[in-house]
Amino acid sequence: xxxxxxxxxxxASHRLSDLFHGRExxxxxxxxxxxxxxxxxxxxxxxxxxxxxxxxxxxxxSGLTIKEFTLENFEALVNEPxxxxxxxxxxxxxxxxxxxxxxxxxxxxxxxxxxxxRRGKALLVIGILLPLxxxxxxxxxxxxxxxxxxxxxxxxxxxxxxxGPGYGQAAVWLVMSYLWLPYMILPIYAGLERIxxxxxxxxxxxxxxxxxxxxRVILPLSFPAVVAGSIFTFSLTLGDYITPRLVSNDQFIGNxxxxxxxxxxxxxxxxxxxxxxxxxxxxLVARRLGAFEHV
Amino acid sequence: MRLSRRSxxxxxxxxxxxxxxxxxxxxxxxxxxxNSSKILEWPPPGFTTHWFSQAFKDEAAREAFVTSIKAGIxxxxxxxxxxxxxxxxxxxxxxxxxxxxxFLVILPIALPGIVTGVAISNTFTQVxxxxxxxxxxxxxxxxxxxxxxxxxAVARLRRLSGSFEEASADLGAHSWQTFRFVTFPGMRSALxxxxxxxxxxxxxxxxxxxxxxGAGEQTLPIWIYSNLFRPHxxxxxxxxxxxxxxxxxxxxxxxxxxxxxxxxxTGGRGAGGGVxxxxxxxx
Amino acid sequence: MRRxxxxxxxxxWLVVAGxxxxxxxxxxxxxxxxxxxxxxxxxALQKLGKGEGEVSLISWAGYVEPDWSKPxxxxxxxxxxxxxxxxxxxxxxxxxxxQYDGVSASGNASARLVAADLVAPVxxxxxxxxxxxxxxxxxxxxxxxxxxNYGIPHxxxxxxxxxxxxxxxxxxxxxxxxxxxxxxxKYKGKISQYDDPMSIAEAAVYLKTHExxxxxxxxxxxxxxxxDAAVQLLExxxxxxxxxxxxxxxxxxxxxxxxxxxxxxxxxxYFALKEEGVPVKASPASQGFLPKEGATGWSxxxxxxxxAKHPNCMYEWMNWIIxxxxxxxxxxxFGEAPAQELACKETANKNFxxxxxxxEPQFWERVYYWETPLADCGxxxxxxxxxxxxxKAWTTIKG
Numbered sequence: 001x002x003x004x005x006x007x008x009x010x011x012a013s014h015r016l017s018d019l020f021h022g023r024e025x026x027x028x029x030x031x032x033x034x035x036x037x038x039x040x041x042x043x044x045x046x047x048x049x050x051x052x053x054x055x056x057x058x059x060x061x062s063g064l065t066i067k068e069f070t071l072e073n074f075e076a077l078v079n080e081p082x083x084x085x086x087x088x089x090x091x092x093x094x095x096x097x098x099x100x101x102x103x104x105x106x107x108x109x110x111x112x113x114x115x116x117x118r119r120g121k122a123l124l125v126i127g128i129l130l131p132l133x134x135x136x137x138x139x140x141x142x143x144x145x146x147x148x149x150x151x152x153x154x155x156x157x158x159x160x161x162x163x164g165p166g167y168g169q170a171a172v173w174l175v176m177s178y179l180w181l182p183y184m185i186l187p188i189y190a191g192l193e194r195i196x197x198x199x200x201x202x203x204x205x206x207x208x209x210x211x212x213x214x215x216r217v218i219l220p221l222s223f224p225a226v227v228a229g230s231i232f233t234f235s236l237t238l239g240d241y242i243t244p245r246l247v248s249n250d251q252f253i254g255n256x257x258x259x260x261x262x263x264x265x266x267x268x269x270x271x272x273x274x275x276x277x278x279x280x281x282x283x284l285v286a287r288r289l290g291a292f293e294h295v
Numbered sequence: 296m297r298l299s300r301r302s303x304x305x306x307x308x309x310x311x312x313x314x315x316x317x318x319x320x321x322x323x324x325x326x327x328x329x330n331s332s333k334i335l336e337w338p339p340p341g342f343t344t345h346w347f348s349q350a351f352k353d354e355a356a357r358e359a360f361v362t363s364i365k366a367g368i369x370x371x372x373x374x375x376x377x378x379x380x381x382x383x384x385x386x387x388x389x390x391x392x393x394x395x396x397x398f399l400v401i402l403p404i405a406l407p408g409i410v411t412g413v414a415i416s417n418t419f420t421q422v423x424x425x426x427x428x429x430x431x432x433x434x435x436x437x438x439x440x441x442x443x444x445x446x447x448a449v450a451r452l453r454r455l456s457g458s459f460e461e462a463s464a465d466l467g468a469h470s471w472q473t474f475r476f477v478t479f480p481g482m483r484s485a486l487x488x489x490x491x492x493x494x495x496x497x498x499x500x501x502x503x504x505x506x507x508x509g510a511g512e513q514t515l516p517i518w519i520y521s522n523l524f525r526p527h528x529x530x531x532x533x534x535x536x537x538x539x540x541x542x543x544x545x546x547x548x549x550x551x552x553x554x555x556x557x558x559x560x561t562g563g564r565g566a567g568g569g570v571x572x573x574x575x576x577x578x
Numbered sequence: 579m580r581r582x583x584x585x586x587x588x589x590x591w592l593v594v595a596g597x598x599x600x601x602x603x604x605x606x607x608x609x610x611x612x613x614x615x616x617x618x619x620x621x622a623l624q625k626l627g628k629g630e631g632e633v634s635l636i637s638w639a640g641y642v643e644p645d646w647s648k649p650x651x652x653x654x655x656x657x658x659x660x661x662x663x664x665x666x667x668x669x670x671x672x673x674x675x676x677q678y679d680g681v682s683a684s685g686n687a688s689a690r691l692v693a694a695d696l697v698a699p700v701x702x703x704x705x706x707x708x709x710x711x712x713x714x715x716x717x718x719x720x721x722x723x724x725x726x727n728y729g730i731p732h733x734x735x736x737x738x739x740x741x742x743x744x745x746x747x748x749x750x751x752x753x754x755x756x757x758x759x760x761x762x763x764k765y766k767g768k769i770s771q772y773d774d775p776m777s778i779a780e781a782a783v784y785l786k787t788h789e790x791x792x793x794x795x796x797x798x799x800x801x802x803x804x805x806d807a808a809v810q811l812l813e814x815x816x817x818x819x820x821x822x823x824x825x826x827x828x829x830x831x832x833x834x835x836x837x838x839x840x841x842x843x844x845x846x847x848y849f850a851l852k853e854e855g856v857p858v859k860a861s862p863a864s865q866g867f868l869p870k871e872g873a874t875g876w877s878x879x880x881x882x883x884x885x886a887k888h889p890n891c892m893y894e895w896m897n898w899i900i901x902x903x904x905x906x907x908x909x910x911x912f913g914e915a916p917a918q919e920l921a922c923k924e925t926a927n928k929n930f931x932x933x934x935x936x937x938e939p940q941f942w943e944r945v946y947y948w949e950t951p952l953a954d955c956g957x958x959x960x961x962x963x964x965x966x967x968x969x970k971a972w973t974t975i976k977g
Contacts (some may be wrong), residue, residue: 017469024388027470031384032396035377035441039399043438044597046414047406049422052601060953060964062693063670082974104316107309115298115306125551126544131317133543134324136499137519138536142320142327145337148835152323152337167821167837181317210298231405239407242501249822251976254409259973261413262671263690264966272410279405283398292397332854337835395593420675427677510634510677511659521662523827 051276054269063263073270083256087274090253093173094237098184098230100177105184105229110218112185113192114200125189128182136179140246143175147247171247176237183236184229191225191294192218224290231286238275321540328533346534356535359518363498366429366514370436371444371493375486377437378444383478386452387460397449403439411439412506419507428509435507436500440493447489448482455481491550495543515539622701622727623882623889632657633891636672636681638878639664639826640846640912641732646904654898656891664824665774666948667969673697679886680895682732684876685720686776689950690965692723697881699726704893707900710919714939720947721879729879730896733905735914735934736868736875736945737772737780740848740860741840742833749859753869755840757784759814766818770829770841773822773976775968776948779874780842781808783946787871797874798949799956805963805971812975822976826850833858845913872944909934 010018020027054073057066077083112124131139146152146164153164165171195218203213241254253275260268286292298306331341350356378400385396403411415435419425459481463473501516508517519535522528633656635642642660651657661678663669666687673681673696683691691697702708708730715721715731722728741750746765754761756769757780771777782797785807792804800808820838823829830847832838834856843860851858861869880899882892898904902920909916910925915936922931935941955962963971 013471014469017471020470025390028384028388028390031380031388035381035445036396036399038377038438039403039441040593042418042434043403043411043415044399044593046418047410048597048601050410050414050417055601058966059693060966062695063690064694076970080970080974082977085977104309104313107306108313111306111310115303122551126547127314128317129547129550130540130544131321132495133499133547134321134540135516135519135536137501137516137523138324138532139320141523141532142324145327145831145835146320146323148337148831148837150337150834150836155337178316178320181313210302231401235405235407239409239502241409245824246828249819249976251973254407256973257407257409259667259969261409262667262674263969268413272407272413275407276410279407283401283405287398292401399593416675427675510661511632523825529827 047276051269051273053266054273056266058264058266065266073267076267077270077274083271086251086256087253089169089250090238090275091278093169093176093252094234096173097176097180097237098233100173101181101184101233102188102226102230104177105181105188106226109185109188109192112189113195114197128185132182137242139179140175140243143171143178144246147171147174168248169250172244172250172252175243175247176233176240179243180233180236183232184226187225187229187294188222191222191228195221225294227286227289227291228294231283231291234282235279238279324533325537327530328537330530330533346530347538349531350534350538353531353535355513356515356518356531359513359515360535362429362512363515366432366436367494367497369433370440370497371490373433373437374440374444374493375490378441378489379448379482379486381441382445382448382452383474386449387457397445400442400445404442408500408502409506411435412503415503416506426509427507429512431507431509432504432512432514435503436497439500439503440496443493443496444486444489447485447492451482451485452478488550491546494546622699623704623893624701626704626893627890629654629656629891629894630888631655631891632659633680633888633895634659634661634678635895636661636663636669636678638662638682638684638844640844641682641878641908643908643911645911646898646907649904650895650898654891654894656888656894658895664826666776667774670694670696673883676883676885678883679888679892680880680882682878683729683881684878684948686948686950686965688720688729688879688881689723689952691881692728696884697728698884698886699728700730700882700896702727702730705730705897705900707897707902707918710902711900711917712919712936714942715877715917718877720877720949721881729881730900731917732878732880732899733909733912733914733917734875734877734942734945734947735845735912736873738843738845738848738860739840739869739873740833740843740858742836743857743859745836745839750840751861751870753780753784753871753873754788756842757781757811757815758788759818762815762818765840768820768837768839769815769818770821770823770832770838770843771815771819772842773824775965775972776874777812777842778805778808778968778971779946779948781811783874784871785811796949796956797946798951799962800951801955801959801961802963805967809971809975816975816977849913868944872946875942875945875947877947906930909936 020030053065055069055071057068057070057072058064059066108124108128112121112128116124144167147166148154149166151164157163165174199217199221200213203217204210208216239254241252241258244250244252244255253271257268257271260271326339328346329342329344330339331343331345332339381396381400384390385393412435415431415438416427419427419431419434425431455478459477460473463477464470468476499516500514501520504514504517505520508514513521515535519532522532635658637660639662642658642662647658647660661672663672666684669681669683669687670690672678673691674694681687681691681697683697688697711731715734717727721731739750739753739755741755743749745768746755755765756762756771762769772780778800779797782794782800782804785792785804786794786797789807792807794800794804820841821829821832823832826844826847829838829843830850833847833851834854845860848858848860880896882889882896886892899908900918900921902918903924905916905918906921906924906926909921910927910930913934915934916922916925916931919937922936925931927933931937951963951965951968953960953962953964
């Protein structure tokens with residue numbers, strides 16, 4: 001059989017494969033040329049070009065950039081307290097949302113992974129994924145009407161004498177926790193699925209109570225998955241400006257960038273560096289904690 | 296795992312609360328889609344299916360829907376190609392900078408959308424002198440969709456032993472044949488799941504799209520956003536949203552079935568290490 | 579094995595270092611400002627040609643409605659692509675992309691667009707309906723620069739003080755209901771303010787009457803002392819604010835939902851809410867008075883982009899929008915004073931122009947059209963706050 005094959009003329013794909021055969025560097029290079037070229041030259045290059053403007057300034061009337069090196073944007077960022085407040089407010093909300101989502105997501109993911117029947121699991125997975133397909137804008141606007149003074153939340157709480165949070169910080173936290181919840185549930189679910197049942201049985205056989213099993217077996221093993229989910233809840237909160245605008249009067253980093261992008265791009269670029277630096281630091285920590293295996 | 300009665304009950308309660316949290320706003324959206332008042336009053340003064348018929352008739356909405364589909368398919372296709380290539384390199388080879396690829400690929404989605412959007416838009420309009428259009432939107436979407444495909448593909452490749460490919464080579468197949476007959480079939484469901492998630496991401500994206508789209512076109516989120524300015528049409532938006540959710544049950548179900556099949560075929564939970572659930576490996 | 583893998587951290591740092599070097603190189607080598615060819619070298623269109631089949635516009639909510647854009651499409655074959663923007667900043671940003679043919683620019687955008695070389699002069703000979711535009715809208719500082727005409731007037735109006743008639747009594751006739759901390763405290767958490775640095779001018783208009791010692795003449799030309807006073811007033815207002823709005827729909831749903839009861843608005847929202855049966859009242863020009871301090875307002879101009887892709891269609895649009903019947907429709911629909919004199923004969927409400935003071939130049943003297951704040955105070959001094967200062971202050975006010 002094999003000898004017959006060598007008598008035939010080699011097809012183009014065969015010849016191409018021969019070219020790569022044994023030459024690992026070439027293989028890797030060919031594979032990576034597309035993706036890496038796209039991401040490094042296209043994406044990182046674009047980012048660099050944008051961020052370079054952080055060292056420039058702007059003519060107040062025309063809004064045209066004066067391409068001379070200056071640090072005035074960074075001075076403004078550091079010296080004016082309002083920007084520190086805004087950055088801290090954004091980061092704090094991102095952390096709160098992440099924590100909230102982790103707490104809400106874990107039981108659901110655990111139930112899906114370890115308790116639900118095959119059928120129940122399928123239904124739950126579909127049930128969690130479906131909200132991802134409803135428009136982000138529509139969901140936020142729905143929350144806006146829910147939270148309004150004459151909205152459904154106040155209407156429901158009124159008989160017991162309570163009232164909803166209305167618009168503001170609490171609303172932003174609530175809505176963002178809502179929006180990013182599926183992004184937290186799914187990685188935790190995947191991570192929990194990967195824990196073999198045998199490990200849990202072994203722990204029980206050794207005499208551990210369910211709580212101890214949870215604390216000393218399940219939690220550590222699923223922690224990287226939680227961190228993986230947190231990458232999305234944290235980054236999505238950090239960069240959002242539409243939700244704060246629709247359910248609060250508070251400015252987040254994204255809002256200030258947005259309002260400066262038109263007339264003062266250098267300053268907007270300097271502002272943009274803040275979430276970028278924060279996010280890169282977060283990603284480095286997450287990678288350390290093994291999250292990248294679970295994303 | 297054996298749980299006490301009380302723990303079981305608590306767990307179920309937590310799940311119920313969580314699901315209620317997820318679905319109540321969606322129920323509100325559905326109710327508003329039938330709201331007879333133009334401004335979203337609560338409680339709704341009356342019910343009507345008027346907005347649904349308006350939604351079907353609305354030309355701009357239909358065009359925006361089609362544009363979103365086009366952009367989604369194109370962006371997913373690009374992401375599939377680039378993500379698969381990168382995943383094979385990372386999972387099957389060792390080279391200088393391998394660990395950095397995962398980091399690189401996740402950046403577009405981890406950095407704020409407004410930064411990505413403005414950067415790409417600037418590069419096109421000011422550096423390359425390319426006008427904004429559906430093409431630039433697709434480029435933007437593909438960039439942050441790569442990671443979804445990549446993660447699913449890498450996870451699957453890691454689980455599939457490389458020995459199958461080696462055996463295939465030993466039997467005389469060249470690398471393209473090996474890919475086509477051995478690697479790809481093993482990866483296929485992971486790629487489909489990744490592709491579907493990439494499509495979902497692209498379909499609903501607003502921030503990057505806002506900065507990269509041309510004047511004459513609208514994707515569905517852009518159409519929705521522009522109708523938030525038009526209070527007279529706000530309920531149509533809700534009707535459209537409900538329709539999109541209904542239509543999307545199909546791809547979501549498909550994605551799950553494909554993921555579940557693969558997992559089922561190669562063994563269930565247990566010593567093997569657990570069912571691979573790429574269908575659910577998140578964006 | 580480890581050696582072949584390389585050090586992953588090292589790769590990352592190499593890439594970052596490379597990019598930083600690249601960035602600094604571009605930053606340092608940039609050198610000098612952008613070339614500004616200025617308005618002098620570009621020419622207005624000399625001759626009107628055939629329509630190009632479409633036109634892309636940026637406009638305020640309610641300016642481009644199917645009621646008059648569809649007939650336009652039928653008549654000229656130019657399909658209208660319209661993008662609505664909530665603030666002048668958004669409009670400038672959109673114009674910078676070069677994707678649009680024209681924009682309905684207010685005074686706080688027009689000067690910036692001209693200085694940034696984003697718009698071309700308008701040849702009014704090619705716009706036959708321009709002849710019968712109101713005289714006090716022609717050759718104004720917000721649409722004419724260095725003696726060169728840059729746009730076609732759309733219409734004008736004053737920003738309104740709107741309140742919920744059921745919740746706010748007695749009916750206010752002064753801006754103190756939103757700007758005087760003592761009076762406004764009654765409506766704490768229910769005040770609606772426009773989310774834009776132009777609000778500083780509203781505070782300045784208020785202070786012009788209530789603190790005459792500051793010597794404010796033009797609310798857009800403020801020296802440090804006047805500026806700080808206005809900013810201070812707005813900072814005192816912040817805790818009383820229910821919502822800062824920039825999208826019309828957002829404000830409409832806020833009034834309808836009872837989240838706000840009083841604040842600044844445009845006629846567009848006022849009429850939309852009335853149609854829905856929300857008991858709003860306003861102090862529009864049509865009721866014969868502005869709040870007693872006067873008000874900020876706008877006089878909008880259609881401007882054509884430099885190197886517009888569809889210039890002929892844009893000229894057709896500019897002529898169409900001041901066609902007497904159309905401008906009448908536009909004005910009545912939105913609730914503003916028309917730019918076209920002949921429109922006053924075409925309005926459905928025969929008293930429309932009288933109600934909106936379209937033919938009374940002296941009325942508009944108490945309306946301070948939006949302008950771009952410049953360092954040049956206009957009275958020989960150069961120490962006024964410029965737009966960047968206004969934007970920075972607004973960010974600080976909102977917190």
